[in-house]
Amino acid sequence: MTTVATLTPPTLTPQGGRRRRGIELIMLGFAIVLTLAAYSAVQMGVLGRYPTDLPVVTAYLVACAGVAHLAVRRLAPYADPVILPVAFALNGLGLVLIHRLDLAARAGLGSLLPSGDAGRQMIWTALSILLFVAVLGVVRDHRLLQRYTYTAMVLGLVLLLLPMLPVIGTQVNGARIWIHLGPLSFQPGEIAKVVLMVFFAGYLVAKREVLTLASRRVLGVDLPRARDLGPILVAWAASVLILVGQSDLGTSLLFFGGFVAVLYVATERLSWILIGMVLFVAGSWFAVITFAHVAERFQIWLHPFRYAENQSYQLVQGLYGFAAGGILGRGLGRGMPELVPYAKTDFIVATIGEELGLTGLMAVLVLYLVLAERGLRSALGVRDTFGKLLAAGLTFSLALQVFVVVGGVTRLIPLTGLTTPFLSYGGSSLVTNYVLIALLLRISDAARRPAPTATPATPATVAITGDAPTQAVRT
Amino acid sequence: MNRPLRRLALVVLLMMGALLINVNYLQAVAAGSYANKPGNVRTIYDEYALQRGPIIVDGAPIAESVKTSGRLTYLRTYANGPMYAPVTGFYSLVYGTSGIEAAENSILSGSSSNLFVSRLRDLLTGQAPRGGSVTLTLNAAAQKAAYDGLAGRAGAVVAIQPSTGAILALASSPSYNPNLLSSHDPQSITKAWQSLQVDPSNPMLDRPLTRTYPPGSTFKIVTTAALLASGRFTPTTPVPGPAALPLPGTSITLPNEDKQPCTPGQTMTTMAQAFRFSCNATYGYMAMKVGWQAIYHQASAFGFGHSWMIPMASAPSVFPQNLNLPQTAQSAIGQFDTAATALQMAVTTAAIANHGTVMNPYLVSQVQGPDLAILSRTQPSVYDQATTPQIAAEITDMMVSVVQSGTGVNGAIPGVSVAGKTGTAQHGGNQRPDAWFVAFAPSANPQVAVAVLVENGGGPNGPSFVSGNGLAAPIAKSVIEAVLGK
Numbered sequence A: 001m002t003t004v005a006t007l008t009p010p011t012l013t014p015q016g017g018r019r020r021r022g023i024e025l026i027m028l029g030f031a032i033v034l035t036l037a038a039y040s041a042v043q044m045g046v047l048g049r050y051p052t053d054l055p056v057v058t059a060y061l062v063a064c065a066g067v068a069h070l071a072v073r074r075l076a077p078y079a080d081p082v083i084l085p086v087a088f089a090l091n092g093l094g095l096v097l098i099h100r101l102d103l104a105a106r107a108g109l110g111s112l113l114p115s116g117d118a119g120r121q122m123i124w125t126a127l128s129i130l131l132f133v134a135v136l137g138v139v140r141d142h143r144l145l146q147r148y149t150y151t152a153m154v155l156g157l158v159l160l161l162l163p164m165l166p167v168i169g170t171q172v173n174g175a176r177i178w179i180h181l182g183p184l185s186f187q188p189g190e191i192a193k194v195v196l197m198v199f200f201a202g203y204l205v206a207k208r209e210v211l212t213l214a215s216r217r218v219l220g221v222d223l224p225r226a227r228d229l230g231p232i233l234v235a236w237a238a239s240v241l242i243l244v245g246q247s248d249l250g251t252s253l254l255f256f257g258g259f260v261a262v263l264y265v266a267t268e269r270l271s272w273i274l275i276g277m278v279l280f281v282a283g284s285w286f287a288v289i290t291f292a293h294v295a296e297r298f299q300i301w302l303h304p305f306r307y308a309e310n311q312s313y314q315l316v317q318g319l320y321g322f323a324a325g326g327i328l329g330r331g332l333g334r335g336m337p338e339l340v341p342y343a344k345t346d347f348i349v350a351t352i353g354e355e356l357g358l359t360g361l362m363a364v365l366v367l368y369l370v371l372a373e374r375g376l377r378s379a380l381g382v383r384d385t386f387g388k389l390l391a392a393g394l395t396f397s398l399a400l401q402v403f404v405v406v407g408g409v410t411r412l413i414p415l416t417g418l419t420t421p422f423l424s425y426g427g428s429s430l431v432t433n434y435v436l437i438a439l440l441l442r443i444s445d446a447a448r449r450p451a452p453t454a455t456p457a458t459p460a461t462v463a464i465t466g467d468a469p470t471q472a473v474r475t
Numbered sequence B: 001m002n003r004p005l006r007r008l009a010l011v012v013l014l015m016m017g018a019l020l021i022n023v024n025y026l027q028a029v030a031a032g033s034y035a036n037k038p039g040n041v042r043t044i045y046d047e048y049a050l051q052r053g054p055i056i057v058d059g060a061p062i063a064e065s066v067k068t069s070g071r072l073t074y075l076r077t078y079a080n081g082p083m084y085a086p087v088t089g090f091y092s093l094v095y096g097t098s099g100i101e102a103a104e105n106s107i108l109s110g111s112s113s114n115l116f117v118s119r120l121r122d123l124l125t126g127q128a129p130r131g132g133s134v135t136l137t138l139n140a141a142a143q144k145a146a147y148d149g150l151a152g153r154a155g156a157v158v159a160i161q162p163s164t165g166a167i168l169a170l171a172s173s174p175s176y177n178p179n180l181l182s183s184h185d186p187q188s189i190t191k192a193w194q195s196l197q198v199d200p201s202n203p204m205l206d207r208p209l210t211r212t213y214p215p216g217s218t219f220k221i222v223t224t225a226a227l228l229a230s231g232r233f234t235p236t237t238p239v240p241g242p243a244a245l246p247l248p249g250t251s252i253t254l255p256n257e258d259k260q261p262c263t264p265g266q267t268m269t270t271m272a273q274a275f276r277f278s279c280n281a282t283y284g285y286m287a288m289k290v291g292w293q294a295i296y297h298q299a300s301a302f303g304f305g306h307s308w309m310i311p312m313a314s315a316p317s318v319f320p321q322n323l324n325l326p327q328t329a330q331s332a333i334g335q336f337d338t339a340a341t342a343l344q345m346a347v348t349t350a351a352i353a354n355h356g357t358v359m360n361p362y363l364v365s366q367v368q369g370p371d372l373a374i375l376s377r378t379q380p381s382v383y384d385q386a387t388t389p390q391i392a393a394e395i396t397d398m399m400v401s402v403v404q405s406g407t408g409v410n411g412a413i414p415g416v417s418v419a420g421k422t423g424t425a426q427h428g429g430n431q432r433p434d435a436w437f438v439a440f441a442p443s444a445n446p447q448v449a450v451a452v453l454v455e456n457g458g459g460p461n462g463p464s465f466v467s468g469n470g471l472a473a474p475i476a477k478s479v480i481e482a483v484l485g486k
Helices: A003-007 A021-047 A054-075 A083-105 A116-138 A142-164 A188-212 A226-246 A249-267 A270-290 A292-302 A313-325 A348-355 A357-381 A385-409 A427-448 A459-464 B002-029 B031-035 B041-049 B081-088 B099-103 B113-125 B140-150 B186-198 B216-230 B271-276 B280-290 B292-302 B325-332 B342-353 B389-405 B473-484
Strands: A169-172 A175-181 A184-186 A214-218 A221-224 B055-057 B060-067 B074-078 B133-136 B155-160 B167-173 B238-240 B244-246 B253-255 B268-270 B357-359 B364-368 B374-377 B382-385 B419-425 B434-441 B448-454
Touching: A021 A054, A021 A083, A054 A083, A054 A116, A083 A116, A083 A348, A083 A357, A083 A427, A116 A427, A142 A188, A142 A226, A142 A385, A142 A427, A184 A188, A188 A226, A188 A249, A188 A385, A188 A427, A226 A249, A226 A270, A249 A270, A249 A385, A249 B002, A270 A292, A313 A348, A313 A357, A313 B002, A313 B031, A313 B041, A348 A357, A348 A385, A348 B002, A357 A385, A357 A427, A357 B002, A385 A427, A385 B002, B002 B031, B055 B081, B060 B081, B074 B081, B081 B099, B081 B140, B081 B167, B113 B374, B140 B155, B140 B167, B140 B448, B140 B473, B155 B342, B155 B473, B167 B473, B216 B271, B216 B280, B216 B292, B216 B325, B216 B342, B216 B389, B216 B419, B216 B434, B238 B280, B244 B280, B253 B280, B253 B325, B268 B271, B271 B280, B271 B389, B280 B292, B280 B325, B292 B325, B292 B342, B292 B382, B342 B357, B342 B389, B342 B419, B342 B434, B342 B448, B389 B419, B389 B434, B419 B473, B434 B473, B448 B473
Parallel strands: B055 B133
Antiparallel strands: A169 A175, A175 A184, A214 A221, B055 B060, B060 B074, B133 B364, B155 B167, B155 B448, B238 B268, B244 B253, B357 B382, B364 B374, B419 B434, B434 B448
């Protein structure tokens, strides 16, 4: 294989142009039925009666799903039919769980619309769907985004650093990841996740040839040249800066992990992953020995019950919730998920574990797995390098986020504050993830569109301009 | 670049796989141990959402759970709380459980494997599961007589049915109100607990079960059994009866309580006379003749050194070993290091009443499921044959004479032949002595054996002259009357 590999046709042929929009519609119907059933179960469990506003909620869900579906049908007709229904099902389940926690907090709160956090999240859902449609409408070809590579970099860095500004940035629960502008507050790091992935993909399309060059082989691994270490060191430094400046382990890990994954896909060099891991371990070690709050996170992880009454109260309460749920769960509305602090945001999977049990939690995790694998399948299918890298980066960052937050809550890894995509309460997260799947659908639309209409991949011209390509011969 | 994409897909698969394995471990394997962690309030909330079964005495609940409108659904309430507290124990949010509440928790909470069928039925019919009930052997009238008899003075009363070992009364005084510890308000519970803990009268001490006292002259029952079993003495064998016994190798003597010879004006006496008037000098003499081993083995046969599970564990009573002669003489009259619970003295007395056979004492007569089906009924069981029926009968005769015309006349009941033994036990320095009385009745066909202890001569307001006859015998009398329906 040579450096002009991108010009050779992809091994995966598009699926003959079958649109499968009908399948998507049926699955969206499933997602709506699932949400309505869960909503009824919650009201039955907490209030002992079936919801009285079922027609209103049904209409709302049908409207949201319908608008999204029609937009995909019109703007990305060949897009993957599974991604949107899976995301919508998770979103619907999230709304129900937030409503369930609203009910627990204020007994007697009978209606979903428009009260409580669930009501606010419904508004965010509607806004997210509108933004989803807008992204599909404005970004008619994902390759257009490549033009904004460096704009994305600047925007992404600004978003990441905003919370560190004195007046608008605020520290909540030890992490400085929020900004407040008047009555509005959001987590710019969430949006930066998508913006920076555009930059990574665009940047690596340009630089992958250089970064693929090897200096020497050590233990069967090709090490890159020392002077090419610049980008990964910059990314690493930025992630350490986030960790130190914002005390935000989660965003830091997500940011760096996403970059290394895209770097690996771009260069096919395993050595980048090894270097990334070494840097990550070094950074973590540095953080643990330098910063008390990071060290505390590790102590809590290792010995949660030693600090059960104070520092690890939340983690331990979450674990008790999972334990109470057992295999089949307590049933929606029949557990005590409100005993876990921040059950609506970081710890929403603890609510799932308690009320829907191991069974329900595994189903949710499998939904995420399906979402991630469909995203990576789009990356495999699309012909252009930028699309591949962007799809891979967006998908991997979503999967990594699920891993970090669910792993943290279930004590597989140290706990870091992150939202659970589509499930957690919070506007910035929901909006970002809908934008993310809009981009994935856009790329999968390109991947699955019948060959004749496909435009030639653009990155080849960029690739050939790279320096000293002759060395890059490999098996 | 499809190969790294496939590898990335594999990495995602591994990450999700790790999460799946971990949640399986968490929710299917470790869940049980998390549920049992102290401080897991979910377990408490779950527990309080079930109707805990009642504890029943004579057909009426002395502890039951009543529905409330609070977050914790059921409230545990105790009828006659202080009177039954040493039996029921408490059921507390903050301090766990004690007494029968702890010992029979699996039945009361409904978690016992005996209740599996009942739980399955509840699951299928959608009925809220409930706990099973525990019926006690206590006799409400006897318990009331015991508790009222102590009248707030520090002390303990245990009454046992001799033929079975069923405990008819188990009272401790001063007592506490378990309702205060079983409320749903952690702050008031903590406050009540702390004030009980610092109370100098020690109201939460389960005296009849967990505290050992020098048994004093009531221990002479055990010593007498050992003496008769040795074959060296009979109730009528002439033995020295001095006012005080010089203890060999020391400058001290072992005097009789009244500082008089056992048989007035005589140097010799008999065992029967020495028992009837509780002559320490004579008993010291005879004990030194048979040696500490004989008394030790006799005491063990009555249950000394054994922790009774009634089902709550009692403190083991003690008869010391490796004694020299003066120590043997003192230990044989229930002093020195001899120490017994009121329960042990009741068991000992009941064994004499039961022809020398020691029955295991027990409190729970039967347990029932929520549907009132009887799950198990306690079968009386033998602990040991402590002495022969012959010796038991001889001791019974001597005990009858104690009440008829000896040191325990206050235990007499008109028309009933009561067998008894008094005790006045010194315990350390300037403390007023403890007063004991053990008895059973009717002597020919014993229905009840009782041990009564009043600490420190009834306290500072007690009589200046402390005796088992004066302080303890009237309580024993009223308990016996209650059981016999007099």
